[in-house]
Amino acid sequence: MNISPLNFHATPSLKDARSPDSPYPHLLAPLDLGFTTLRNRVLMGSMHTGLEDLPNRYEAMAAFFGARAKGGVGLIVTGGFPINEVAMDVGNSGDELLNSEAVAEKHKAITSAVHASGGKICAQLLHMGRYAKHKNLVAPSAIKAPINPSTPRALEDDEIFRPSLTMHSAPRWPGSPATTALRSWARKAI
Numbered sequence: 001m002n003i004s005p006l007n008f009h010a011t012p013s014l015k016d017a018r019s020p021d022s023p024y025p026h027l028l029a030p031l032d033l034g035f036t037t038l039r040n041r042v043l044m045g046s047m048h049t050g051l052e053d054l055p056n057r058y059e060a061m062a063a064f065f066g067a068r069a070k071g072g073v074g075l076i077v078t079g080g081f082p083i084n085e086v087a088m089d090v091g092n093s094g095d096e097l098l099n100s101e102a103v104a105e106k107h108k109a110i111t112s113a114v115h116a117s118g119g120k121i122c123a124q125l126l127h128m129g130r131y132a133k134h135k136n137l138v139a140p141s142a143i144k145a146p147i148n149p150s151t152p153r154a155l156e157d158d159e160i161f162r163p164s165l166t167m168h169s170a171p172r173w174p175g176s177p178a179t180t181a182l183r184s185w186a187r188k189a190i
C-alpha cells in the first residue's frame with residue numbers, strides 16, 4: 001500500500017492492521033515495557049482538553065479518557081497538569097495543581113475508568129518554564145522564548161530542589177517508574 005503522509009484517506013484502519021499484508025504488522029500486538037504491558041502500540045498523545053478546568057473535572061476526565069480506553073487505545077497520555085504556581089501556563093487558569101498526595105488520590109477516578117476497559121494512562125506533569133504566560137515565569141536560563149514576550153528569571157542551582165519552583169512539588173507515587181525517572185532526571189539536572 002502506498003501511503004503519502006498528506007493522503008489521510010489512504011491511512012489504514014485498525015481492521016487493515018490485522019491483515020497479513022498490513023504495513024503496520026505490530027500495531028495491534030502487545031508491548032512489554034518491563035514494568036507494564038500495553039495491549040497494543042496505539043498511543044493517544046497529550047492534549048489539554050479544557051475538562052481540567054471544570055468543577056467536576058475528575059468525573060469529566062474519567063468519562064472522556066474511559067471512552068478512549070473503551071475504544072481500544074493502548075496508552076493514553078493526559079494533557080499537562082501543572083505541579084505548582086509558576087509551572088502553570090496562565091496564572092489564573094482553573095487547573096488544580098497536581099502537587100499533593102490528596103490531589104493524586106482524586107486522579108484515581110481517571111485511572112480506574114481507563115483500567116476498567118483494559119487501557120493504560122500516564123499523567124503528564126507540566127512545568128511551562130519559559131513558555132508560561134504569567135509574570136513569575138522561571139527557566140534554566142534567562143532567555144526569552146521566541147513565542148513569548150516575557151523573559152524568564154533564571155533558577156539558581158539550589159532552587160532546582162525547592163518544591164515551590166520545581167518538579168519536586170509533584171506528588172510521589174511510591175515505587176512508580178515515573179517517580180523514579182523524575183527523581184533521576186532532577187538529580188542529573190543540577
Ligand SMILES: Cc1cc2nc3c(=O)[nH]c(=O)nc-3n(C[C@H](O)[C@H](O)[C@H](O)COP(=O)(O)O)c2cc1C
Nearest residue numbers: 044045046047048049050077078079080081124126
Ligand atoms: C488543543 C491541544 C492541546 C494540547 N495540549 C498539550 C498538552 O497539554 N501537553 C503536551 O505535551 N502537548 C499538548 N498538545 C500537543 C499535542 O500533544 C501534539 O503534540 C500536537 O498537537 C502535534 O500533533 P498534531 O500535529 O497531530 O496536532 C496539545 C495540542 C492541542 C491541539
